[in-house]
Amino acid sequence: MTNNPFERSALHTDAATEDGGAGTSAANRSEVEWREILSPEEYSVLREAGTERPFSGEYWDEFSSGTYSCRACGAELFTADTKFDARCGWPSFFAPLAEDRVRYIKDSSLGMERIEVQCAQCHSHLGHVFEGEGLGTPTDLRYCMNSVSLAFTPEN
Numbered sequence: 001m002t003n004n005p006f007e008r009s010a011l012h013t014d015a016a017t018e019d020g021g022a023g024t025s026a027a028n029r030s031e032v033e034w035r036e037i038l039s040p041e042e043y044s045v046l047r048e049a050g051t052e053r054p055f056s057g058e059y060w061d062e063f064s065s066g067t068y069s070c071r072a073c074g075a076e077l078f079t080a081d082t083k084f085d086a087r088c089g090w091p092s093f094f095a096p097l098a099e100d101r102v103r104y105i106k107d108s109s110l111g112m113e114r115i116e117v118q119c120a121q122c123h124s125h126l127g128h129v130f131e132g133e134g135l136g137t138p139t140d141l142r143y144c145m146n147s148v149s150l151a152f153t154p155e156n
């Protein structure tokens with residue numbers, strides 16, 4: 001199994017075909033339940049793959065030590081150790097906390113070929129991953145996430 005998201009995304013072309021009921025209660029929640037749990041802004045990003053406006057979120061300029069979890073289900077997704085300042089207005093990481101925390105979906109919307117990143121546990125939308133931008137990170141990947149998809153827990 002490769003860790004490269006651009007190869008792994010070939011495994012998933014449709015968010016609905018995965019897992020066959022192996023999942024947790026979070027993955028099986030109905031959209032009606034998500035609407036009750038999440039705020040309207042959280043719902044539009046996490047469940048409808050919306051995008052928050054750049055430089056508007058809570059975490060694009062947050063660089064304290066700590067852990068970023070899924071806003072929808074609480075799964076730990078990223079640590080501050082892999083966060084970097086991409087100057088794009090969204091929280092950016094060069095790697096997930098572990099490869100099994102996220103999953104990759106080919107996204108051909110907006111006339112572009114992109115790789116969507118979802119929470120592996122609840123399949124909520126987090127953002128997209130880009131490669132080869134030359135930003136000087138160890139992986140040359142940029143996990144461009146929405147602040148509203150994440151919940152930050154500072155260390156200590």
Ligand SMILES: [Zn+2]
Nearest residue numbers: 070073119122
């Ligand atoms: Zn989740």
